[in-house]
Amino acid sequence: MTRRGTTEMSTGLRAGTFGIGTFEASGRTFPGLVLPDGEVIDVGDRFTDTHEIFGDWPRNLELLERRTADKPLASFQDVRPLPPLAHPNLLCAGANYKQHVAEMLTKNKFNQHNKLLGETDEQFFARNYAMMDRRAAEGTPFLWAGVHSALIGAHDDLVLPPVGVQHDWELELGAVIGGTGRYTTVDEAELLIAGYVMLNDVGSVDTFRRTDIPWGYDWIGKHQPGFKPAGPFVVPAQFVDVAELTITLKVNGQTMQDWPADDMVFSLPQLITYASERVRLTPGDVVTAGSPPGNGMHHGKFLSPGDLVESEITGLGRQRNQCVAEDIGDRKPVFGAWKNAD
Numbered sequence: 001m002t003r004r005g006t007t008e009m010s011t012g013l014r015a016g017t018f019g020i021g022t023f024e025a026s027g028r029t030f031p032g033l034v035l036p037d038g039e040v041i042d043v044g045d046r047f048t049d050t051h052e053i054f055g056d057w058p059r060n061l062e063l064l065e066r067r068t069a070d071k072p073l074a075s076f077q078d079v080r081p082l083p084p085l086a087h088p089n090l091l092c093a094g095a096n097y098k099q100h101v102a103e104m105l106t107k108n109k110f111n112q113h114n115k116l117l118g119e120t121d122e123q124f125f126a127r128n129y130a131m132m133d134r135r136a137a138e139g140t141p142f143l144w145a146g147v148h149s150a151l152i153g154a155h156d157d158l159v160l161p162p163v164g165v166q167h168d169w170e171l172e173l174g175a176v177i178g179g180t181g182r183y184t185t186v187d188e189a190e191l192l193i194a195g196y197v198m199l200n201d202v203g204s205v206d207t208f209r210r211t212d213i214p215w216g217y218d219w220i221g222k223h224q225p226g227f228k229p230a231g232p233f234v235v236p237a238q239f240v241d242v243a244e245l246t247i248t249l250k251v252n253g254q255t256m257q258d259w260p261a262d263d264m265v266f267s268l269p270q271l272i273t274y275a276s277e278r279v280r281l282t283p284g285d286v287v288t289a290g291s292p293p294g295n296g297m298h299h300g301k302f303l304s305p306g307d308l309v310e311s312e313i314t315g316l317g318r319q320r321n322q323c324v325a326e327d328i329g330d331r332k333p334v335f336g337a338w339k340n341a342d
Contacts, residue, residue, distance in 0.1 A: 010038040011076055012317040018068055019233025019317060020195065022050055024080040025073070032073070033064060034233050034317075039072035040079055050085050050234070055283040057178025057194045061236060081232035083151035084197055085176070089285040090146030090228070091275045092172075092201060096265050096290030102129040103293055110209070132265050141266045141274040143287075146201075150223045154232035158321040160305060161224045162328060164204030164337045167303040170291030171249040171311045173242070173261045174199045175268045176234050181281040189272035192281065195234040196242075198313040199288055200249070200321070202227040205297055207337050218338065225326075229309075230286075232317045242268070245314045247292050252308055256299055259292035261313065 013019055013036040023032050023040060030044035031053065043064065047053050053060045095101045105111045105128040106121060115124050152158070160167050178194025207221035245261035266274070272287050296302045303309070303323050311319040 011036055012312060012315070013235065014239065014315045017235055017239040017315065018064070019235050020050060020053060020064065021084040021231055021233035022082040022086065024082055025078065029082065032079075033068060034076055035068060035072075038076040040074045040076055041067055041070045042073040043067055051087070051284040054085075054176060054178045054194050057283075061194075061238075064236075080153060081155060082153045083148075083228075084231040084234045085148075085151075085284045085286065087148045087284075088176075089279070089282060090148065090150075090199075090288070091143050091271075091279070091285060092146050092288045093266070093271050093290035094142045094144060096141070096271070097259070097263050097292045098129060098132040098265055099259065099263055100291055100293040100295075101132060101265070103298060105131070108297075136265045139265075141271050143271065143275055143278070144219050145279075146228065147223045150225060150228040151230050152226045152228065152321075154229060154317065154319040154321075156229065156321065157226070157324045158200075158202065158229060158303070158309060159224075159226035159326045160303060160323055161204070161326045162336075163224075163333050164207040164221060165302065166204060166206040166296070167323075168203055168205045168296035169249060169251070169256070169303065169309060170201040170203070170295050171247050171257050171313070172199050172201050172288040172291050173245065173247065173268075173313060173316075174230075174286045174288040175237075175272065177272070177281050177283060177285040177287065179283060181272070181276045184273050184276045184281075186267075186269045186273050189276065190269040192272060193237045193268065195236045196240045196313075196316055197231060197234045197286060198247075198311065198316050198319065199286065200229040200309070200311055200319060201288065201291060202229070202303070204337070205302075210338050212338075229311070229319050229321050232319070235316050240315065245316070248312045249294070250310045251301070251303070253310075256296070256301075257292055257294035259294065261289070261292070263292060264289055 203222035249257040
């Protein structure tokens with residue numbers, strides 16, 4: 001890969017690259033390209049939406065590269081970035097960042113029974129971290145499926161529902177699928193990565209663990225409307241070296257996540273290969289790599305109305321989401337949040 005230059009302040013893109021997204025301007029929604037200096041080029045004359053772009057990726061990439069010379073429609077600051085993809089399957093990795101998983105196994109209540117008598121936290125952490133290397137060599141990825149109705153744009157309000165109070169952040173790197181795949185090899189899966197996108201995997205953690213069902217987890221609390229800020233765009237894979245990316249998230253100006261993107265148990269090609277053995281991958285699907293350390297549970301802080309979340313992954317743009325309370329009028333939740341006994 002050829003490094004193209006430093007990140008541009010106006011967009012978060014590196015010089016010589018471009019982003020692919022969905023934008024709203026003057027009451028119209030269109031697929032477009034964003035250049036590092038903020039020029040936005042409308043490609044709606046050729047593509048209905050971005051899913052069409054990723055349906056025939058190699059050919060369409062060449063076309064988009066030529067279109068970067070077109071006259072711009074607007075400036076990035078004058079358009080509203082919508083979710084880059086309108087209806088992707090979201091295939092999300094869990095427990096996939098070594099440091100994060102080792103910290104959870106060391107600190108969280110659910111794993112304290114595995115701490116040895118007389119073992120210090122440092123010794124327990126070292127033992128848990130060593131498990132990550134064994135899992136990478138011998139284990140199997142873990143994926144869960146998300147719903148696209150939870151997606152919002154990179155600058156939209158992050159709406160906090162009245163169900164649950166521990167609304168947590170997890171900024172993640174996602175790979176966007178170009179074409180389709182089923183039972184791929186890892187090498188084939190790497191070629192299926194058309195581009196990379198960032199996604200904040202927000203969830204209400206106090207609705208997650210349950211004691212009334214034998215499997216103990218309820219993943220639907222991660223899918224509230226507005227819980228998946230995405231984009232602002234997809235950056236083609238040819239411009240991205242995952243080993244050079246840093247995942248950074250701030251809440252009210254305080255850095256919460258700041259970690260190398262490649263600290264994974266299973267790489268994105270491995271995750272895609274695993275996914276292809278369980279589902280058929282379709283154009284525009286997003287496979288996320290999981291969260292690095294630094295989520296709200298780690299800091300003992302959760303999101304509240306009025307909080308400002310600012311996120312960035314090197315070269316993939318920036319997100320800025322204001323937290324607001326969901327207005328449900330005079331309605332009241334029938335079931336509400338699960339009350340954990342532990």
